[in-house]
Amino acid sequence: MPIMTITEEPHSDDVHEVPLWFDPLCPWAWITSRWLLEVEQVRPVRADWRIMSLAYLNLDQREGKGLSDDYRKLMERAWGSVRVCAAAAEHAGRPALGPLYTAIGTRLHNQRRREDPTVITEALAEAGLPASLAAAATSAQFDQLIKDSHHEAFDEVGLDVGTPVLRIAGTTLFGPVVTPAPRGEAAGRLWDGLLAVAATDGFFELKRTRDRKPSFD
Template sequence: MDAYESPKEVDFHFDVMCPWAYQTSIWMRDVRDQLDLKVNWKFFSLEEINLREGKKHPWEREWSYGWSMMRIGVILRRLDMSLLDKWYALAGKALHVDGNRPHNPDVARHLLEQIGADPAIVEESINDLSTHEEIKAEHDRVVNTGGFGVPTLFFPDGQAFFGPVLLDPPTGDAALRLWNAVTAWLEFPNLYEMQRPKTASDDKAIYDTFKPYLEARDWVSINRGKVVGFEPDA
């Protein structure tokens, strides 16, 4: 891209399990609604990218936390992208705000009913092995680009960004300013990274925001092979 041009479409890769991607998705929807931006929700598996040696791949288990929620998402997306949008918004809120467990099949059925979908989609997703292939293909797309986590955004010109990584997603004019700041990077394909160091107060704010998720999760968070703890230093 020779000069900055705001894109009209973006692929947003997510895993329902990821608290950071959930925060960014709130901002993404705000931008979408203001700009009539087309957002294509795509998948990425934290379980697979952080798989420990000797453990089964998520597609080798009948039910796997984030992977199975995405399998439900595949069925919904085949019906209509808006259903996946609603599913991600509701399941994400259930986990990251309300401290519930959307990765529990019974909770997943209840959430499907709330978005007007058939709760039998849980069983349909389990029985439809092709859902594995869709998720793997989208996961591999991120990995093959050098990506390692979510949120990852893909733009029409082929460029991809990890982030933005947000704790308090902006809305309104502030959301648009951030969108402009993010997409301005498209003009500079050799600009790779800019990062803000986290202070002790930042760590506490992260812990406080993620507390519902931390209490609801039934797994250990792993990042690039290392167990991640969110508890702030005393």
């Protein structure tokens, strides 16, 4: 079924669906996604996985301004994994995104296999999806679906941010950018703070310069 036509609805009166837009390539979104899974264990929250594209954001929407040659090349390669995610969601529905993202992200980030061409086929197999979906990596067939999902977030949050993007209590926010992922009740306390931020009319930004690299422990 088309992945961009499903509206955001709470699963029940007690469980809040939290859309999180990710590009599988982004290490910071990966850490945030692992934090959100921790939140699921201690708060009435359920992750609603959605896709965005760093390549589309940086090369098309931002027109490649300010990108180094190395980063531009990385963005040109970044379409592959998100295209496979779009193909999987089209094939099996958006719930397929969670297991596939976990399978891809574990290999890209925890196992540090960014240059390994077998990552996608292994991840598809782990997620119980057809190996044929790997062909989407080099096809533009699902690009419009990716862009539609991308715009769901970035038309609200703006173009001066990246991923992760969350929608909390109807408010779309960039972040949280954190390393390592908080666990257990610490994850819940961060969630509580974000709820307070999202409910504050006119709130826009809290930020400090990152002084460490992403940690996947």
